[in-house]
Amino acid sequence: MPRYTPAEIEARWQQAWEESDVFKAVRSADKPKYYVLEMFPYPSGRIHMGHVRNYTMGDVIARYKMATGHNVLHPMGWDAFGMPAENAAMASGGHPADWTYNNIRDMKAQMKPLGLSIDWSRELATCHPGYYGQQQALFLDFLEAGLVYRKNAVVNWDPVDMTVLANEQVENGRGWRSGALVERRELTQWFFKISDQSEDLLAALDGLDNWPAKVKLMQANWIGKSRGLQFAFSTVDAPDGHDKIEVYTTRPDTLLGASFVGISPDHPLAKLLERDNDDVAAFNAECRKGGTTEEAIETAEKLGFDTGIRVRHPFDTSHELPVYIANFILMDYGTGAIFGCPAHDERDFEFATKYELPIISTYLPSEDADETLAEAYVPAKTDKVFYNRGFAGDQWQTGNEAIDAAIAFCEENGVGQGVTKFRLRDWGLSRQRYWGCPIPVVHCDDCGVVPEKKENLPVELPYDNGNAPFDFSVPGNPLERHPTWRDVPCPACGKPAKRETDTMDTFVDSSWYYARFTAPRADTPTVAEEAAYWMNVDQYIGGIEHAILHLLYARFFARAMEITGHLPKSAHEPFDALFTQGMVTHAIYQTRDDNGRPIYHYPNDVEKLSWGDDSVYALKADLEQKGYYKEDQDEAFRNSIAKSYVNFPEVAVEVVPSAKMSKSKNNVVDPLNIISNYGADTARWFVLSDSPPERDVEWTASGAEAAFKHLSRVWNICDRIGEMDREAAGQGDEDLLKAMHKTIHDVTMGVESFGFNAAIAKLYAFTATLQKSKAGYKAQREAIMTLAQLMSPMTPHLAEDIWAHQGAEGLIVHAPWPKADEAMLVDDTITMPIQVNGKRRAEIQVPADMTKEEVEKLALAHEAVVRTLAGAEPKKVIVVPGKIVNVVA
C-alpha cells in the first residue's frame, strides 16, 4: 500500500499553484473582494511557531473565502526597520541593512514551504526606499495639514554612553551596556497630533462590531476620557508669577478632604525652585533617576519634598495646604499638579501617612461611621455613600452624583470649571537612531525647520560614511557622525543647512502598510481606485500584545491619510474585523549553576522519563553517562535511573511551563524541523488543532506526531476508497451522508467564528465515522471529497492530492465550498436528560416533536426519578424542549 509522503505531495501542489498563479490578486467586478491580513513579521531571521500559527490562521480564512466566491487579497511584507538590526551590528559587526535583507531572504525561504496563499508579487519591506520614501511623502503632507509638530519630551538618557536608550535598554533603572543609572532628560522631538482625534478614536470604537470587546475596552481606557474640575489654588509665599497653581481633579467631590497639593518635578514651579534651592535641585534630580516608563514611575517609592509654599483652600481660606513636589505626578497629564485627598485615594493615603499629613474624610459608608480611617476608603463611584463633607444636595448619594454636584457648585461659586480631559498623549515619533525612516526636514539658521522638497524624496539612509563603513559599536546615532550626509542646502533659501538626523519610530512604518499593499509599487503612497476597491481590511489577525499601541496608531494614520487625501472616507476605520491570537509558548528547561543561576537547555538536549503517571526530565548527556541508552539495559534499570532523578532533584532538569518563546531561554522551537519531519500540512494542522486560537498554545512534540498520524489516516482512507468496487452496494449510506452534512455545517461555523480547534475536532470525528463506514463507493467517495474540501483551508496540499486521487476536475482551490443540506441536519429522535433538583438522574429517548406534556409524563414515570423522589410530590417540572427536563421536589 502506498504511504502518505508529504514532502513529495507538498512540492507538487505548491508548484501547481505557482504555475497557475492562483493567489495573485487583481481587481475584478464580478466577485466581492476580501482583504485578509496578518500582522507582518519583524525579520528576525528565523520563523517561529507564532508566525506559523498567525499565518496559518490567515491562510485558513483566505482559502475559505476563495472557496466561498471572493476575490481575495492576502499579502505579506516585512516590518524591517528597528533596533534588533542595530543591536546585531553592534554585537557582531556587519551592517543593519545586510542583516535585515539576509533575514528577509532566509525567512521567506522558510515561509514558502508552508504553502500559504500569499500574493508574493505585492511583497514589501519597510526599509526599502520604495516604501519609506512614500512614508516621507505622507509625513510632509501631514506636516502641511498641521498633524505634526515639535515639542520637548523626556527620554531615557545614559549619562555614561551619552545616548538615548529605549525602554527595553533600561534594566532595573540602569543602562544595559554602561550599567549607569539612567536619567530622564528633555529633547525636542516630533509629534503626531493623535490627541486631537481622542474623541473620535474613542467614539468610533462603538462601531467596531467585529473587534474583540477586550481590545476596545483597553483602547477606551488608554484614551481615558474623564470629566473633572480644573481650578486654581492661590499660593502663599510663592515666587513671582506663581500666585496660582492650576490643578485638575476627577474627584472634586473630595475637595473638602484635601490635605496637600502635589506638583510634578517637571512642573514650572518645581523647575523655578530648583534654580535657587540646592535641596529642591537634589530632590528633583533624584526624581529624574530611572526610566521613563509609567510602570517604573508608578511602582517607585512615593517621594515628596515640602517646598514650604502654602496654598489656600478655595472654600476655607483660613485652611492652608502644603505644596509638595512628588515623584509620582506626571507633567504630561492634566496640569502636572494635583490636590491630595488621602481619605479616598490609596496612593495619597500612603503619601499622607509617610509625611504625617491630615486624613480628612468627605464621605463614609454610613452616617455614624468612625471618621478615623485606617486605610483609604475607595468605594465604586456607583455606590451610595454618606457625604459628611459634601457640597450641595442630599448627603446620601453616589460618587458620580456627587462629582456632578461638586462641579456645578464650584462653577457657581467661581472656583474653576468642569472640563473633559483625555489621558491619550501625542505620539512622539523621533528616534535618535540609524535604522529607521529619515525624517525629511532640514534645519536652516535663517528659515528654521524646513520640509524637504517632495522631488528630493526619498531622503535615503546612507549605507556608509562615504568611503568608510559606519562603526555601529560606538554608542549614538551614526548619522550624527556622517561627514557630509547632513550638509544640504536649505530647501527654502538655498543656504547651507543641516538635515535632521532623527529617524521615525517603527510604529509609523506599520501604521499604513495595510494601505500600501493595495498599490505596493505606486509612486504615490496610495492609488485612489486601488485603495477604494481593496480597503478596508476585512479580517486583520495578530497578537494581543498589539491591542493598544499599534492598533491605535494605525487607526490614527487612517484618519490622517483621509485628511490628506490618501485614503477614502470609507477607510476611516481601516480594519473591519480584528482577531487577536494567543502566543505560542514552550517549556523552558533549566538546571542551575553553583550560584543558583539558571542554565537554559535546548528541548533536544532534554529527555522526559516516564513510568506510570509519573515523569521527570533529565539531560540526555547525563543519561548517556549513566548508561541509560545502552542496548542491553532492561526497563527496571531505566526506571531506577529515572526515579533517581526524583530523589536527587538537583541533577534533574527543572521545567518552567508555558513561557513565551525566547532566543535567550533556548526554548524556541524551529518549525522547519516539524516541516521537514512531517510536512507543512502537519505543522498547520497541529497549530490549529489543540488550542483555541485566541489563547496561548504550548508547543509539544507529541501533538505534532498525532497530527501527522491523522493526516496519514485520511490519506489511507482516500487510497482505500480508490480501490473499492464501484458497483457493489454498501450499508449505511444515509448515515454517512447525514454525518457528512452535519460536519459541513459544524466546520463552516467553526471556520467563520475562528473556532478552528472545534472545527478540527469535528473533522477528527467524521474521519473516524468514514473509516468505519461500510457504505457503498458512491457515498464514500462523496464523503472523502467533502472531507478534503473541508480540510483544504487547513491542509491544502493533502486536500489537493485527495481531490486529484479521486479523479476530480481542476484544483481544489477553485472548487466551491460544500453546502450543508438543512434537511440532513435534523434528527427524528433526541436524548433528553432528566434532572431532579438540578442533578442528572436519567435520560430518555423521545421523538423530536414530542409535546412538553408528554415529555413531562414520561420523565415523572421514569424509574430513577420515582426512586429519587421517594414518594415526594414534585413542586414544579421544567421542560426545555429539545434540551432538558428538571424536576423540582
Added chain:
RNA sequence: GCCCGAGUGGUGGAAUGGUAGACACGACGGAUUCAAAAUCCGUUGCCGCAAGGCGUGCCGGUUCAAGUCCGGCCUCGGGUACCA
C-alpha cells in the same frame, strides 16, 4: 502601581445559563506479529467492590439549573506610550 485577559482530568482542551470533560495526547488492556515498529479495537475525572458521593483556582450570591451571570479574593499572562 494601573488597564485587559486567563485558570476545567495525568496533559492540550470541549461545552447559545440546560447531560461537565467533545476531540486529541499520555497511560492501561487487547488484536495483528517469531518479535518489534506501524496499524486496528477497547478502557480511562476523582473516591468507592457497589449503591452512591465529590468535582471547572478560592470564598460568597442570583437561578428550577452556573465552567458560563454578579460581588470579593488568589495565581499566571499581556500592555503600560522608545521591543516589535
